[in-house]
Structures are given as C-alpha cells and as structure tokens.
Amino acid sequence: MTDNPIQALKRYFDGLALRMDGQGIEFWFARDLMEPLGYARWENFQTAILRAIDSCRTTGYNPDDHFRGVTKMIEVGKGGQRPVDDFMLTRYACYLIAQNGDPRKAAIAFAQSYFAVQTRKQELIEDRMRLQARLEVRGRLRESEKILSQNIYERGVDDAGFGRNRAKGDDSLFGGNTTQMMKERYGILKSRPLADFLPTPAIAAKNLATEMTNHNVMQDNLQGENAITGEHVQNNQSVRDMLGRRGIKPERQPAQLRHQEAGASRQVRREAPAKTVREATEAGQRGLTWTN
Numbered sequence: 001m002t003d004n005p006i007q008a009l010k011r012y013f014d015g016l017a018l019r020m021d022g023q024g025i026e027f028w029f030a031r032d033l034m035e036p037l038g039y040a041r042w043e044n045f046q047t048a049i050l051r052a053i054d055s056c057r058t059t060g061y062n063p064d065d066h067f068r069g070v071t072k073m074i075e076v077g078k079g080g081q082r083p084v085d086d087f088m089l090t091r092y093a094c095y096l097i098a099q100n101g102d103p104r105k106a107a108i109a110f111a112q113s114y115f116a117v118q119t120r121k122q123e124l125i126e127d128r129m130r131l132q133a134r135l136e137v138r139g140r141l142r143e144s145e146k147i148l149s150q151n152i153y154e155r156g157v158d159d160a161g162f163g164r165n166r167a168k169g170d171d172s173l174f175g176g177n178t179t180q181m182m183k184e185r186y187g188i189l190k191s192r193p194l195a196d197f198l199p200t201p202a203i204a205a206k207n208l209a210t211e212m213t214n215h216n217v218m219q220d221n222l223q224g225e226n227a228i229t230g231e232h233v234q235n236n237q238s239v240r241d242m243l244g245r246r247g248i249k250p251e252r253q254p255a256q257l258r259h260q261e262a263g264a265s266r267q268v269r270r271e272a273p274a275k276t277v278r279e280a281t282e283a284g285q286r287g288l289t290w291t292n
Contacts, residue, residue, distance in 0.1 A: 012036060013114055028094055029072075030087035037098070038105040049087060052096035066093040091115060134200045134256065141195055141207040148210055151217050152228050161225040165232050169213075170194070172236035173205060174251040186255040202250045205243060209236040 016032045019025060030049060031042070039045040053063045068088040073081045089097070095115035101108035149162050157165070170179045177185070179194050186197050195203055212235040213228070222228050243250060 013111070027088045027090060030089055030097075031072075031084070033089070033094065033097070033111075036107055037101060037111055038107045048097055048101055051100040052093060055096045055100060056093070061092075066090040066096075134203070137200055137203045137207065138195060141203055141210065144207055144210040144214060148214050148217075148232075151214060152225070155217070155223045155228065157225045157228060161229075165225065165229045168229055169206075169209060169232045169236040172233045173202075173209060173240050175240065175249065177251045182251065185251070188255075197255045198250075199253045199256045201243075201248060202253055205239050205250055206236075209239045212238070 013036070016028055016036070018027055018029070030045065034042060034045045037045070037048075039048070049067065053067050056063045056066055066089065070086050070088055071083045072086050074084050076082050087093075094111070098108060098111035098115050101111070103109045103112065145166070148165075149159075152162055152165065153159075167179050170182065171177065174182055180190065182188075182194055183190060183192070186194075188194065188197050195206060198206070209232065213232040216222065216231050216235070217228055220231075222231055240250065
C-alpha cells in the first residue's frame, strides 16, 4: 500500500535524523533539511536559520547549544572533495527553523507540526520519568516512616506520640509552618497526607531526616517521646539548614498536583532538549570541522 503524502514526509524526516556516535545525541544536518523544507538555495535557507537563532536567543537559550556550525567535505567530480558550511541542529533548532519558515509551503507546514509533535512526545517521556522518580522517593519515605513508627513504639511511644513526632519534624523542616499550615498553603484536604503533594526535593528532605532519626534512635538507643522527638526535630533542622545553603526553602516550593502527575495536556513548552549539539563538540564527529 502506497504511503499518503503526510506519511511519506514523516518517513522522510525520520530518515534524516542522525545520532552522535556513542552519545545518543539526536541531530539533523541543515543541508539535509534544506530541500525537503522547500529551499533551493543555501543562502536563502541560511536566512531562515539565522532567524531561528535569533528566536533561540530571545527565549533565553544559548544558540551554540542547538545550532552548531560545521564544515563538511562533499564529493565532487572525478573523486575530488571540497568543503562546505553546514549546521548540526537539535530537534529544538529544527522546530524553530520550521516556525520561522513560510507556512504557505506544504513542507514547512508539515515540519512545523512534525517537530512540535515529536518534541511533545519527548516531553511526555521526560514527564513520565520525573513522575516515576518522584514515586520512588515517596515510597522510600513511606518505608522509612514505617520503620520509625516501629522503632519508637518499641521505645514507649504510642501512635499519638508518633503523630506529634512527625508534626514537629514538619514544623522544623518547613521553617515554622506546621503540617496543617502547609496543607492550607497547598489547598490540600485535611485528611490527605502532605507528602502526597510535596515536590520531589521536599519528599527527599523528609526522608533523609527520617532516616537520620532511625539511625540515631538505634545507635544511641534513644527511649521515650521527648528524646526521640528532639532527635527528629534536630535532624529536620539540619536538613533544612543544608537546603538553605543551596538557596532552597521547602515551604516555598510549589505543590505537585495530581493533574500534573497525570501529565495534563498542554502546549509545547519552550524548553531546551536535555542533550545538545554542543556536547558533540567534546565527543567529536568523523569528517566534520567545528566552526565558531
């Protein structure tokens, strides 16, 4: 069965994508894209590239990370070679070039959708990876709190005491904001666990403080609610001080809402891909000469 024009264009653009040897860095050569994007002359295509570079700079990203000038050797008659200028382009760079192109050209209109859709797919994958990492951290906190509950129960502290212990730890970690104050700040129902809505760094901070408390309770054989709670408050304060030295205040971080966890649909963000062609400079690529 013959591909329709859109399927054919997709297969063609997919086939032009390259990867840096051993680096997993996806890129396209500008000269490979010139003809499918409807440009007959390199000089005219360079104008579109320069507009895209300006757009990249305007959005706050370093164009060198996404538009890397190179010199390639191409075959000429009778086995000869000559150098030509080219660019290595990230997906983000391709997206900007397409956006700065003439949408009346069918190939440009397709490329605008193609690179936007592909960028969105990558974004969804990254969102899922971030969510998975957050859920793993949340699971570790749940386990460390379970161990703390068992430890302090064996040392004369009941369930109510464990609740007070955890609440005072939150008060220390969140700069005087109680658990309920943090729930009100985030708009969380009183019955819901605060940690279910905390961003990953705050969950990790709570877990670190709890692990420290577990360790010291066992090592120093702490007994009774006052001693164990005092230890837990001190550990939360130590973690808060450490975060503060890096400019992080847990109580000021935005909540991780459920609809965000589900990867709510949104427009393509103007974000730079995780890997850039600048990284390729360090790795090197056979047959290319870097230009500044």
